[in-house]
Amino acid sequence: MLEIKNLHASVEDKKILKGINLEVNAGEVHAIMGPNGSGKSTLASVIAGKEEFDIKKGTISLDGEDLEELAPEERAHKGIFLSFQYPVEIPGVTVTNFIKTAINESRKARGLEDMPANQMLKLIREKSELLEIDRKFLSRSLNEGFSGGEKKRNEIFQLAMMEPKLAILDETDSGLDIDALRIVANGVNKLRGKDNAIIVITHYQRLLDYIVPDYVHVLHDGKIVKSGTKELALELEEKGYDWIKQEATV
Amino acid sequence: MDLKDKLLSSFLAFENNVDLENPVHEIRSEAIKNFEEKGFPSKKEEAWKYTSLNSLQKVDFSIFPKQENTLEYKDIKKYFLHEIDTYKIVFVDGVYSSYLSETTHDGVDVCLMSSAFSKPMFRQVIDVYFNKVASKDESLTTLNTAFCKEGAYIYIPKNKMPKKPIQILHLATGNEAALMLQPRNLVVVEENAEVQIIERHQSLTENEVFTNSVTEIFAAKDANVDYYKVQNDANTASLIDNTYISQKDNSVVRVHTFSFGGKLIRNNLNFYQNGERIDSTLKGVTILGEKQHVDHHTLVHHAQPNCESHQDYKGIFGEKSTGVFNGKIIVDKIAQKTNAFQQNNNILISDKATINTKPQLEIFADDVKCSHGCTIGQLDDEALFYLRSRGIPKKEATALMMYAFANNVLESVRIPEVKTRINKIIANKLGVRVGFEL
Numbered sequence: 001m002l003e004i005k006n007l008h009a010s011v012e013d014k015k016i017l018k019g020i021n022l023e024v025n026a027g028e029v030h031a032i033m034g035p036n037g038s039g040k041s042t043l044a045s046v047i048a049g050k051e052e053f054d055i056k057k058g059t060i061s062l063d064g065e066d067l068e069e070l071a072p073e074e075r076a077h078k079g080i081f082l083s084f085q086y087p088v089e090i091p092g093v094t095v096t097n098f099i100k101t102a103i104n105e106s107r108k109a110r111g112l113e114d115m116p117a118n119q120m121l122k123l124i125r126e127k128s129e130l131l132e133i134d135r136k137f138l139s140r141s142l143n144e145g146f147s148g149g150e151k152k153r154n155e156i157f158q159l160a161m162m163e164p165k166l167a168i169l170d171e172t173d174s175g176l177d178i179d180a181l182r183i184v185a186n187g188v189n190k191l192r193g194k195d196n197a198i199i200v201i202t203h204y205q206r207l208l209d210y211i212v213p214d215y216v217h218v219l220h221d222g223k224i225v226k227s228g229t230k231e232l233a234l235e236l237e238e239k240g241y242d243w244i245k246q247e248a249t250v
Numbered sequence: 251m252d253l254k255d256k257l258l259s260s261f262l263a264f265e266n267n268v269d270l271e272n273p274v275h276e277i278r279s280e281a282i283k284n285f286e287e288k289g290f291p292s293k294k295e296e297a298w299k300y301t302s303l304n305s306l307q308k309v310d311f312s313i314f315p316k317q318e319n320t321l322e323y324k325d326i327k328k329y330f331l332h333e334i335d336t337y338k339i340v341f342v343d344g345v346y347s348s349y350l351s352e353t354t355h356d357g358v359d360v361c362l363m364s365s366a367f368s369k370p371m372f373r374q375v376i377d378v379y380f381n382k383v384a385s386k387d388e389s390l391t392t393l394n395t396a397f398c399k400e401g402a403y404i405y406i407p408k409n410k411m412p413k414k415p416i417q418i419l420h421l422a423t424g425n426e427a428a429l430m431l432q433p434r435n436l437v438v439v440e441e442n443a444e445v446q447i448i449e450r451h452q453s454l455t456e457n458e459v460f461t462n463s464v465t466e467i468f469a470a471k472d473a474n475v476d477y478y479k480v481q482n483d484a485n486t487a488s489l490i491d492n493t494y495i496s497q498k499d500n501s502v503v504r505v506h507t508f509s510f511g512g513k514l515i516r517n518n519l520n521f522y523q524n525g526e527r528i529d530s531t532l533k534g535v536t537i538l539g540e541k542q543h544v545d546h547h548t549l550v551h552h553a554q555p556n557c558e559s560h561q562d563y564k565g566i567f568g569e570k571s572t573g574v575f576n577g578k579i580i581v582d583k584i585a586q587k588t589n590a591f592q593q594n595n596n597i598l599i600s601d602k603a604t605i606n607t608k609p610q611l612e613i614f615a616d617d618v619k620c621s622h623g624c625t626i627g628q629l630d631d632e633a634l635f636y637l638r639s640r641g642i643p644k645k646e647a648t649a650l651m652m653y654a655f656a657n658n659v660l661e662s663v664r665i666p667e668v669k670t671r672i673n674k675i676i677a678n679k680l681g682v683r684v685g686f687e688l
Contacts, residue, residue: 048639052631076641088633092657093650101650102640109641141657158640 001026001197002047002166007058009046016042018222019058024166027194031208031233032201034219035241040201041085043219044170047199048082049075062166076102077109079165083155083172090142095154096124098142099161106162127160131187148175156187167191168199173207185210205237220248253307253430254289257393258282260313264397274367274398277381281395288389300574300606301516301545306460306488311430313397315343319423321454323350329452330417333667336448337416339402343423344431346400350419358412358445359405363434366403375405379438383466383494383522391492391518394464398434401465406443408470415446415665420463422487424455435465439473446665450480453487465493469501471525477505478668482675483512485540490516499525506663507534508672509544510679520549523585526556534563535656535672537679538571538603545574552585552615561592564656567603578610579620586615592622597629597655599648649682 002024009017016039024030034040046053047060049072060067062078070078090098104114115123128138131153143151152172159167169188173181188198188211200211208216208230216232217224220241225248226232236244251259261282268275290307291298319342330338337360340350346362353361359372366372385391402418422429439445453459469475481489489512495503509515521530536544550559565573575594596605609622629651637647653676663669 045635048635050635071644072635072638073641073643073647076639082639084636084639086632088630088636090633090637090650090654092654092660098640101646102642105643105646106641162640 001063003059003061005059007046007060008056009042009053010056011042011053015056016053016222017046020222020224022217022224024197024199026197028215029192029198029200029211029213031213031216032199032219033203033216033233033236035245036203038219039222040219041170044082044168044199044201047168048072048080073105074109077106081159081162081164081167083152083159083167083169085171085174087143087151087155089144091144093142094139095142095157096138099124099158102158103161123161127157130160130190131157132183133157149177149180152176153180153184156184160187160191163191165195166197166199168201170201171203172200173202173204181207182210205233208233218244220244223248253309253311256311257313258286261396264314268399269368272367274376274380278396278398281386281392284387284392285389285396288387288392291389297547297576300572301514301543306514309428309458309460311428311458311460312426313430315345315426315429317425319343319345319425321347321350321421321423326350326421326452326454329419329421329450331448331667331671333670334665335414337412337414338419339416340419340421341400341433342421343425343429344400344420344433354412358407358410359403360412360416361403363401363403363436364399366436367399372403372405375438379466379468380436381466383468383496384464384492385494388492388518390462390490391464394432394434394462394492397432398464401434401436403435404437404445404447406439406445408440409442410440411444415448418447418449420451420461422453422455422457422459424453424457426457428458429460431459431461431463433461433463435463437465437467437475439467439469439475441470442472443470444474446476448478448480448665448668451483451487451489453484456484456486459484459487461487461489463489463491465491467493467495467503469495469497469503471499471501473498473501475501475503476664477503478663478665479505479507479517480672481508481512481515481544482510485511485513485542487512488514490518492518493520495521495530497521497523497525497528497530500527501525502529502531504531504533504662506659507546508675509534509536509538510675511538511542512544513542515544517544517546519547520551521559522551523553523557523559526554528554528557530557530559531662532559532561532563533659533662535659536563536565536573537652537656537676538566538573539568539679540571541569542571543573547574547576547578549578549580550590552579552581552588552590555584555586555588557585558589559591561594562659563594564659565594565596565605566599566652566655567596567605568599570600570602572603573605575605575607575624576610577608577622579612579622581613581615581618581620583614586617588615588618588620590618590620594624595655596624596626597652598626599629646682649677649680652676652680
């Protein structure tokens with residue numbers, strides 16, 4: 001589904017990604033771990049189309065289609081969803097109105113009519129229950145005054161509503177207590193299916209107890225230096241990242 | 251002949267058509283002397299540093315429209331807030347249109363200055379209030395006073411509230427190649443009374459219009475006044491809005507100014523707090539493009555203890571538009587425990603747009619809370635990326651962020667239909683359809 005080949009990306013001439021190779025197939029969950037500053041969030045942003053990053057070399061494609069020339073909204077329309085580490089506050093636009101706009105814009109791009117109001121309401125009810133989100137929460141301004149946990153839960157609510165082909169979770173576990181973590185993970189797991197794929201970006205192994213990955217990759221200094229199965233995450237948890245760094249320099 | 255000379259000679263002609271025995275005329279005569287002495291303000295004056303009236307003074311404006319014009323309601327319906335029932339005071343080229351208006355004397359007076367000036371039953375109110383808060387030495391205000399003849403007259407007696415909001419609409423038909431208008435409004439809200447007013451100036455053609463308007467508002471003890479100014483005029487229409495507000499104990503006055511269009515707009519909004527526990531609110535949303543120019547000059551004079559003022563102006567400037575915000579707050583020595591808040595935030599969305607913003611605080615009391623802040627920035631790229639990553643195209647995402655930016659100001663609008671209308675104007679202006687009513 002997602003194919004990244006020899007990807008080099010920079011911001012303001014600072015090289016951040018230095019040759020990433022990654023293949024994610026439908027039905028798979030990949031975890032990307034690594035120390036701070038290794039390029040994890042950059043990789044997520046580059047896949048989602050953030051314009052401040054320059055792709056110097058390499059390719060990203062989704063189902064065989066090159067993504068480089070596509071705007072962030074066009075990538076969203078093709079089914080890429082990025083759950084933000086720091087979601088942005090939009091005062092005056094309610095959670096409900098925002099998600100309606102997002103869904104209908106994607107439908108419009110696919111040549112579909114707006115989703116009928118009753119169907120939308122049903123979907124909102126269903127997904128907010130799944131994430132144990134209170135009704136009142138939905139009429140609040142998007143992310144405004146939300147706690148860290150509420151912001152993350154809201155990201156996963158949007159994810160559940162939009163049912164993307166490829167979901168990228170950027171540090172979704174940060175700021176979550178254990179109960180919220182379980183609820184959020186449950187929401188993500190509901191999305192898992194043979195036609196979807198998930199990339200979980202995390203610093204810690206904790207989230208991977210709940211969203212169990214098929215593959216774990218370690219990112220260091222802009223490159224994937226080690227790949228393995230879920231056991232690799234446990235090993236990292238136990239031994240830290242230093243041995244990876246050493247191994248990489250050798 | 252430049253505009254000043256034309257106005258001075260027109261005053262003589264004007265005198266042939268008004269009652270010279272009326273005490274109001276003495277006020278007019280004083281006023282024209284002041285204008286004759288001062289003339290139009292120039293950029294040399296600090297208060298007019300960023301707004302030039304030079305080009306307007308070169309236009310050959312008609313001072314008095316030659317004919318009465320008629321308009322059909324269906325053609326101008328869109329300029330009314332027609333979604334709700336309201337009283338309406340409508341002027342066409344400065345002349346009252348009874349056909350388009352709906353006035354009342356049922357418990358409250360919603361009618362005309364020309365009546366108030368001439369009929370004995372209004373004499374007392376005119377004597378007590380007329381020209382009492384408006385400046386007697388600011389040249390444009392005195393110019394308006396000199397020619398005052400028509401406008402909206404609103405009188406709300408003690409404990410009363412009109413059954414519905416009041417709209418004041420000034421239409422210019424373009425039957426004159428260039429027209430100057432000088433409406434004069436008086437709003438008196440007595441003790442514990444309440445009123446909601448929506449005011450709009452609208453030119454219907456590309457012909458030049460120059461409006462120099464003066465509004466006096468008196469809010470007695472415990473009175474409550476909501477005033478909404480909708481400024482979304484043609485690019486050949488200029489407006490100088492001089493509004494003077496006098497407040498007594500416990501009164502609440504809120505003025506919202508929505509500036510979206512016009513060639514040149516200058517808002518001189520002046521609040522005088524003459525009592526205790528007064529609340530004054532001044533809010534504005536300005537969204538400009540092309541070569542539009544809007545200059546907000548506000549004054550809040552805290553003259554008694556324990557009062558509050560809240561100012562919040564948001565501006566978005568595109569293309570070659572220019573904006574000015576100058577917020578003056580005076581706190582007299584006796585005005586202890588004053589709480590004065592002022593905020594002016596601006597976003598520039600074009601390299602060629604300009605904003606000049608300046609807080610001006612003169613505080614003579616020592617136990618006060620005064621805060622002010624102004625910012626000038628650009629749209630946040632991270633926020634834009636967030637919205638786009640959810641599938642919302644760049645243009646719509648930009649519009650959403652502008653709504654979000656202006657939202658604080660809209661929150662305090664108390665007539666929902668006004669809010670809806672403002673949102674529609676914003677959406678139109680930005681050329682977007684966001685799929686829901688913001």
